[in-house]
Amino acid sequence: MSSQPLLEVVGERDAYAGVMRFYDLAKRQEWQVRDLPWNELPPIPEGKGSPQRRSRRRDMWRSVLTQQLQADMLACSMASQLLNIAPDPEAKLYYSTMVQDESRHTEAWLKLVVEAGGTAERDPYLDELAHMTLEADTLEEKVFQMQVFFERLIIGRFRLIARSSRGTVLEDLCNRLTTDDGIHHGAGMAYERVLLQGTGRRMNSILVASANRLLPVFVKHALWRPKERAIIGSAMQSRDAERLREDLEIGVRLAESLGLDVSDVQMPQLG
Ligand SMILES: [Fe+2]
Numbered sequence: 031m032s033s034q035p036l037l038e039v040v041g042e043r044d045a046y047a048g049v050m051r052f053y054d055l056a057k058r059q060e061w062q063v064r065d066l067p068w069n070e071l072p073p074i075p076e077g078k079g080s081p082q083r084r085s086r087r088r089d090m091w092r093s094v095l096t097q098q099l100q101a102d103m104l105a106c107s108m109a110s111q112l113l114n115i116a117p118d119p120e121a122k123l124y125y126s127t128m129v130q131d132e133s134r135h136t137e138a139w140l141k142l143v144v145e146a147g148g149t150a151e152r153d154p155y156l157d158e159l160a161h162m163t164l165e166a167d168t169l170e171e172k173v174f175q176m177q178v179f180f181e182r183l184i185i186g187r188f189r190l191i192a193r194s195s196r197g198t199v200l201e202d203l204c205n206r207l208t209t210d211d212g213i214h215h216g217a218g219m220a221y222e223r224v225l226l227q228g229t230g231r232r233m234n235s236i237l238v239a240s241a242n243r244l245l246p247v248f249v250k251h252a253l254w255r256p257k258e259r260a261i262i263g264s265a266m267q268s269r270d271a272e273r274l275r276e277d278l279e280i281g282v283r284l285a286e287s288l289g290l291d292v293s294d295v296q297m298p299q300l301g
C-alpha cells in the first residue's frame with residue numbers, strides 16, 4: 031500500500047469510483063437472517079403424493095441446499111482472502127462488506143438446511159474449483175474467477191431455484207442472494223477493470239492459462255449429480271449441458287468486455 035494517508039485517498043481516486051459505488055450499495059442492501067419469513071412460510075416446497083415420493087423430493091431439496099451452503103462457505107474463504115490481499119483501500123472497504131455478506135449467506139443456509147432435515151453429499155468439484163481460485167498466484171485471476179465468473183453464473187441458479195420454490199423461505203433467500211451476488215459481480219467487474227489497466231499481454235496470458243486449467247473442472251462441477259438427484263434422469267442432463275454451454279459463453283463475453291483477448295481459451299468439448 032502507498033504511504034499516502036488513507037483519508038486522502040479513499041473516495042477520491044476516479045478509477046475507483048465504481049468500486050466505491052458498490053461499497054455504498056452493499057451497505058444499503060444489507061439484511062439480517064432474522065428478516066427471513068422463518069415462522070410464516072415452509073422452509074422448502076412440501077411436495078405432494080405418496081410418503082416415498084415426498085421424501086425423495088425432500089432429499090432432492092436437501093441436496094440443493096447443501097450445494098448452496100457449500101458454495102457460500104467457500105465464498106467466505108475467498109472473500110476474506112480478497113479482503114486480506116487487495117492492496118487498495120477502496121477495495122478493502124468493499125471486501126469488508128462481501129465478507130459479511132458471505133458469512134450471512136452461510137448462516138442462512140445452515141439454518142435452512144437444518145429445518146429441511148440436514149445436509150447431503152458435497153460436490154467434490156466445487157471444492158476443487160474453490161481451491162484453484164484460492165491458490166491462484168495473482169489477484170487478477172482471483173477476482174476474475176470468483177466475482178466476474180462464478181458470481182455472475184450463480185445469479186441464474188438462484189432465479190431458477192426461486193421459480194421452483196414459490197411461497198417458501200428458500201424462495202425469499204434466493205431473491206436476496208440474487209441482489210447480493212449482483213452487487214458482488216458488479217464490484218468485481220469494476221475492480222478487475224482497474225486491476226487490468228496497463229497490465230498488457232503478460233497478464234492476458236496468465237488469465238487465459240488459468241482459465242484453461244479451471245474450465246475442465248468447471249465442466250465436471252456443472253455435470254456432477256449427487257445420488258439424491260440422479261433420479262431426475264437424462265432429460266435434466268441435456269438441459270444441464272445446454273446451460274453449461276451458455277455459462278461458458280457468458281464467461282467469454284465477460285472476458286471480452288474487460289478487453290481481454292480470449293482467442294487462446296480452449297473451450298471444453300461437450301459432445
Ligand atoms: Fe454468497
Ligand SMILES: [Fe+2]
Nearest residue numbers: 105181211214
Ligand atoms: Fe457472493
